[in-house]
Amino acid sequence: MPELPEVETVRRGLAPAMEGSTIHKLELRRQDLRFPLPENFADAAQGRRIVSLGRRAKYLLIDLDDDTTIISHLGMSGSFRVEGEAASQTPGGFALPRSKDEKHDHVLFHLRTPQGRSRVVYNDPRRFGFMHLWKRSQLDAYPPFVGLGPEPTGNLLDADYLARRLGGRTQPLKGALLDQSLVAGLGNIYVCEALWRAHLSPLRKSGSLVTPTGRPKKQLLLLTEAIRAVVADAIAAGGSSLRDHIQTDGSLGYFQHSFSVYDREGEACGTPSCNGTVSRIVQAGRSSFYCASCQK
Template sequence: MPELPEVETVRRGLLPAMEGATLHRLEQRRADLRFPFPDRFAARMEGRRIVSLRRRAKYLLICLDDGAVLISHLGMSGSYYIDRDDLKDRPGQFHHDRSKDEKHDHIVFHVDGPNGKARVIYNDPRRFGFMLLAGDGELDNHPLIRDLGVEPHGNALNADYLARRFAGRKAPLKAALLDQRIIAGLGNIYVCEALWLAHLSPRRTAGSLVARSGAPVARLEDLTTAVRSVIAAAIEAGGSSLRDHRQADGTLGYFQHTFNAYDREGEACRREGCGGTIRRIMQSGRSTFHCPACQR
């Protein structure tokens, strides 16, 4: 499933076609994805100007001039692509190929903006993504948004914040980091990478990084820095599960080639002087990759 950097890359890729554009027509080619589309979906969207494209955690937020916000989630197989006379672009080419079969084109936005007319198409073979509408002023209290924690790359994520949220918790560190109520948008890939960078075992209890006084211990400071660094690097590279994503300067983003732990089971640990081997364990039904020799 796409994680925060992938969604951020899609958002940036859609900006030239959608931000500031008027949505003249919306084609709805089926009644539902994971959930039914909003009532009168096309009628409520058509004629609206797209004020901005934002992201919260793993949700793409398309903000309209009447105050409404379209909340879009890519699910397991969803992707957007832009089709116009001079451009065919699929923002965020995923490492696992996304569908190009038109029978899975479920929503088509016909837009006219600063960069001309375009069709922005949502394709989703497995239909596990969804689109919902939040009315004017409703976004912050929407059930999907209201309980989300801080973003992993903003100033709100710091060791003092994590100490307050981790204090007394016996949950494994990996489970705590995946809790969207604590940090919004972190997923399996980036948690594995951040824990490796911070020399921390995914099995360690979250509360062990908090002193009796409630203050963060030094290793929690290291973890906070690691999370921020990994997310920043992944966004810069275009996401770690993305393939052939071109940056503004024309270079290619291949963050997956820099993995230190994720999906490297049986390979030598890349930490200088370690000599350990990356292992895969299962935690809460998910694969966790770590080095038992240097992550404690």
């Protein structure tokens, strides 16, 4: 499942091609993905200008000029690609295979811009992704967005906020950080990486990072900085590119080459002067990778 950095990479890749363009035609090659596509989807989008592309947690937001937003989730294998008039397939080299079979091209945005025509194609072999229509002015009421925590890329995420939410909690730190009501968009990969950077065990009790008076301890300050830094680094590298994820130009990001603990079970810990090795444990059905020697 793509995490926040992957979706942000997709947003940034699509924005130059889609923002300011007009949807000449929305071509639907099937009526459902994970869920049925919106009723009258093609008619609602036709002729509309794309004002901007945004993101909330792991959801891509395509804002139209009539206060309508197309909300898209990539699921396990969904991807977008941009095609110009002179190209029959997207450019870019990549290390892992991706779907090029047109039978998996399910939603096609035929666009018009002052520079010419192009199309943006949504391809999804497993069809775990989905698209919904919602009023932009009422996005906070979209069910998956209700109760979402702040973005890890925004100014609302700071140590004082986390101290208010974590104080008194006995839940393991890893599970708390995966709670989308605490921080929106964080997933398994980047939680493991942030905990390693902050030298905190995924098994540590969440409330242990908060003083009896409700103030963040030094470790919580370090964790907050680590969360923001690892997400920023992953976005800059183009996401982790695990399994099916690709950028919109067809290429793969390479943050996975910078993983310090994720999927590195049995390898030496990268912390200077640490002689430990990376271990894997299972927490609530998810793999946690960490170094027991330096993450306490």
